[in-house]
Amino acid sequence: MTSVAPSIMLFAAGFGTRMGPLTKTCPKPLIKVAGEALVDHTLKLTRGIPHTNIVANTHYLPDMMCDHLQPLGVQVSHEYPEILETGGGLRAALPMLDTNPVITMNTDAIWAGPNPLSLLLENWDPDRMDALLTCVPVAQAVGHNGPGDFTANDSGQITRGPGLVYGGVQILKTDMLNAIPEKSFSLNVLWDQMMDRGTLHAVPYPGRWCDVGHPEGIKLAEDLLADV
Template identity: 40%
Template sequence: MTQGTTVTHAMVLAAGLGLRMRPITLSTPKPLVAVAGKTMLDRALDHLARAGIDDLVVNTHWLADTVKEHLAGRDEVVLSHEPDLLETGGGVAKALPLLGHHPFFVVNSDIIWTDGPTPALARLARAWVDAEMDALLLLHPVASAVGYEGKGDFSIDGADRLRRRGEAPTAPLLFAGVQILHPRLFEGCPAGKFSLNILYDRALERRRLFGVVHDGGWYHVGTPEALPEVEALLRREEH
């Protein structure tokens, strides 16, 4: 069975309201909040540039003109504006015509990751098995996630298939906000606003949702109060 794929397109999700980051996000969209000297959006785009991605889509909604102005110098970026917020699934579905017919990356712009020995995007691309997968998620151990306050999302089996936390009190792995999706995942998807979780559940039922466990650092900046701690840890890791 053929393993691995060459990814040429990607989307960065940057349309959210960033409510928990207020008052900062009243005037600055959360993706443009600087953490340790670089905006979270630029961090995501730089990862994708290093992976050789030349066709990039960034969706916008809240303070869209600010994001547009920030990206004015990046010719490889096409904006997908959402007059009404479409959530993760609806946002990607709207941008599908810009994302080609093959597997593509989707990256959240409100998280930060640092790579282990092999870049996370390369690890995902190498792990992709087109005959078996509709979605491949980067996961991170809850125990070493910085700034994360949840109970975890998934467990993973020996074949890298995922299982939801369900009714269990905790799960060992969280969804790290980085993934490869195939356009076929969106066949028959809802119209308008919906979460990617709906499509993950559909893929789970078909045994076509897989994961790769991240081996680098992972940071969530949820509130203004969390910024100093994350910045200090990130600067330490990056230097």
């Protein structure tokens, strides 16, 4: 455990194509679950931890995102003319982020249990880790049908494989981003490099989690919240 008050990066630029007609006129982070926008559920988690600033990237329907986020004190990193994916988007936002490491958060998940950000900070060890991902055991991932994204050893180091689903929340060092030549790229590129170094780790989430990536996920997430 280390004492850190990181910056927070929200990924909010995507097109939300799996949502079908729901995202034709509304960006996915503003879709409501239990009466609140998905991004507001995400922002609630940030209130429980020490942090400096919060930055969100935008691309699709950016005016709607800015109108929602800026009154909440969230800075906006607008990606134009092209969308930069998670890795490129994080790198483009680095001048706005106050710290290294940073926390990154997807804005399309609902968590039922302890604050995943608190878990990250309690388990973060920068001497051993370049990134620490909050991962959900498959049995606790509501509506998830796949085998998982990662397999962990007894030390918490992870490699590609079944067992754990990445929950979309992590803390990571950003130093290695500048060596990636592509402008638009996924953070999977960075994770693969960290796996080769043995510095990619996971903390298992003890509660339940729901990815709201498709219309059916809205009802599943609302049922999950109703059970809390």
